[in-house]
Amino acid sequence: QVQLVQSGAEVKKPGASVRLSCKASGYIFTNYYLHWVRQAPGQGLEWMGMINPSGGSTNYAQSFQGRVTMTSDTSTSTVYMELSSLRSGDTAAYYCTRYFGGNSPLFDFWGQGTLVTVSS
Amino acid sequence: DIQVTQSPSSQSASVGDRVTITCRASQDISTYLAWFQQRPGKAPKPLIYGASSLHSGVPSKFSGSGSGTDFTLTISSLQPEDSATYYCQQYNTYPWTFGQGTRVEI
Numbered sequence: 001q002v003q004l005v006q007s008g009a010e011v012k013k014p015g016a017s018v019r020l021s022c023k024a025s026g027y028i029f030t031n032y033y034l035h036w037v038r039q040a041p042g043q044g045l046e047w048m049g050m051i052n053p054s055g056g057s058t059n060y061a062q063s064f065q066g067r068v069t070m071t072s073d074t075s076t077s078t079v080y081m082e083l084s085s086l087r088s089g090d091t092a093a094y095y096c097t098r099y100f101g102g103n104s105p106l107f108d109f110w111g112q113g114t115l116v117t118v119s120s
Numbered sequence: 121d122i123q124v125t126q127s128p129s130s131q132s133a134s135v136g137d138r139v140t141i142t143c144r145a146s147q148d149i150s151t152y153l154a155w156f157q158q159r160p161g162k163a164p165k166p167l168i169y170g171a172s173s174l175h176s177g178v179p180s181k182f183s184g185s186g187s188g189t190d191f192t193l194t195i196s197s198l199q200p201e202d203s204a205t206y207y208c209q210q211y212n213t214y215p216w217t218f219g220q221g222t223r224v225e226i
Contacts, residue, residue: 035216037164044207044218044219044220044221045156045158045164045207045209045218045221046218047209047215047216047217047218049215059214059215061215062121062215095163095164099211103170104169105166105169105173105175105176106154106166106169106170106209106211107154107156107164107166107169108166108175108176110163110164111163112163113163
């Protein structure tokens with residue numbers, strides 16, 4: 001069965017970086033784009049960007065440009081999302097989710113989420 | 121960026137009611153519009169993609185319609201378990217953007 005399993009909760013100080021992982025199983029890893037979506041406490045959903053595990057091409061939301069890096073490791077079917085220069089506004093739940101592309105179902109499976117807390 | 125405006129921001133309804141949520145995109149997105157349901161503390165659950173296609177396992181009480189810039193999500197025969205926040209999302213053009221959400225209370 002398809003699973004996206006994310007790494008555990010993180011507590012970071014302002015200015016630090018955090019690297020989250022999302023391990024995929026149950027499907028052909030390189031066939032699906034992996035996206036990251038975050039949600040600050042009590043707020044809505046925010047699309048952060050995506051990576052194509054087949055080749056590693058990425059597309060980031062402008063609001064994260066320069067601070068976010070998404071990478072993939074096909075040997076372990078894992079994608080990583082690193083966010084640098086953390087500030088309190090980055091406190092949020094971070095989700096990974098997948099998409100095949102075209103007219104296929106969008107974001108049909110989601111990771112369980114990783115809570116990142118940024119606090120001094 | 122394409123702005124996606126959802127309305128209403130919240131809605132109160134009774135068991136058995138029909139609820140309609142609208143989503144308006146700031147430019148033509150064809151049918152690249154999805155709907156999600158989210159309960160507190162949980163990951164979003166996909167409901168609709170391609171404006172009107174139901175995800176596998178989603179009950180037919182949920183339906184979506186629209187194309188271009190105007191879209192609707194309809195929930196018929198409302199039940200207590202439908203109490204949640206609903207989000208639309210455009211995926212026609214990067215950066216993909218979400219609506220601000222509609223909280224449905226039973």
